[in-house]
Amino acid sequence: MNNDELKLILGELIPSGTVVESSEWVTLEIPYAEGKTIARQLRFTSGLDFDYLFCLTCVDWKTHFTLVYHFSSTMHRHSLVIKIKLDHNLPEMATVSDIWRTAEFHEREVYDLFGIRFLGHPDLRRLFLTEDWVGWPLRKDYEDPVNMIKL
């Protein structure tokens, strides 16, 4: 399926999503409250079958966070980017690790480095840093006078 066909189908299936132009792939911004429902739709709607989550990450925009999910389908070979804006004071999102198992590690990484809580995650703990680490290193306001060398 090419990008235009994908946009058309997604427009009908997900009316709350807005298509934004940012890369070679169709990018859809969706409200976080519907995140889990839409994730299920993307995975299980025949014709879409986004069964492969190849990248899950987060960007700190100082006023809000954006979760970025990169999907592709191993059946139809089309790709999709989903973006979800999160509140900076209480960043929370429902887990998708029950739909794509790879999200279990990726969400732990995002939690570890950005402090975003994934509700319903089976084992939400720090992944790289120690349990007693204070702060979320990849946030833009993170300060660490000991370990960070400013150039």
Add this chain to the structure above:
Amino acid sequence: MFEEVGTTAEGDLVINVGPQHPSTHGVLHLIITLTGETIKNVEPHLGYIHRSIEKMCESLTYRQFIYVTSRMDYLSSHINNHGCALCVEKGLQIEIPPRAKVIRVLMDELTRLASHQLWWAAMGMDIGALTPFFHAFREREAINDIMEETCGARLTMNYMVPGGVMVDLHPDFQKKVKAFIVLFKSKIDEYDELLTNNTIFQNRMRGVGYLSKADAISYGCTGPTARGSGLSCDIRKLYPYEIYDQLKFDEITEVDGDCFARYMVRLKEMKQSLSIIEQLIDNIPSGDFQAKTKAVLKLPKGEFYSRIETARGEFGVFIVSEGGTTPYRIKFRSPGFSNLSALNHMAKGHKIGDLVAIMGTLDLVIPDIDR
């Protein structure tokens, strides 16, 4: 070797393997719950070599950050650099000269060969065969010498830069690569004789660490790990970059999904890489090895993602740019990270001795996982 830490309420034994254990190839720490000798749960404990490379890159320019990526997957450092260079070129919309494209592919395939050789050496050693180690390292040495001449380094090459490659090939490059092809062709059948056809080796590999195709997709596995389960996922074929669409090579897949299938994928991939090198070594176009680029690179505002096939699987670079000289946010999607997440699923129900075989066929490089 193993340090006991205690028992659970159900009477299961909990032991640590690593972080300093010869079969974990680096500082991987596994906390294993055992019932007798049977594995009940494997929990990887990461972070011993976490350097926060993504944070570091936020304060480095687009020329500088590529050097750091050599330190992630140190066995695929060329390919890591290549992936980053591709992403920057995508942002700047630079078309690189044909000579640079061919040099890049040649270097990538030599790296893939060297990486698979090291994996094969270590795989034998994990299982208990020490001889393969010396055989594979002998041939890998020849590749390292070729790299050293052209790039000046044997492990962290830093040879690919945005716009092409850093310097031209060494005058002896073609001669030495041709000599290597002759050498390796005479040795690769020895690999089969030494390890593949060995009954003890096959008994330890067949039927161990099964991963179904559906699970490989769900866990986001890529590279030989996923191709051993029959998933076609070679980025070189699916989303060709540089000149891969003009080359003749096969994507190797096996259907069994066990350790032996993953072993065979890598072994056959070595022959494919060798064939790619053979196709290109006499056809290196003349001309520039680098496109003309500005001294200070500025990516336009936006998001750029590039995918590339390393020896371990799909390596992704995601750059978010605000239009400045440094990336606003950069994310490296490392193949080992996703492959490792399937380890618990694969190891459950097997004996503890089999864990070493399963880990070996995942071909883990810990700095690549920890970043």
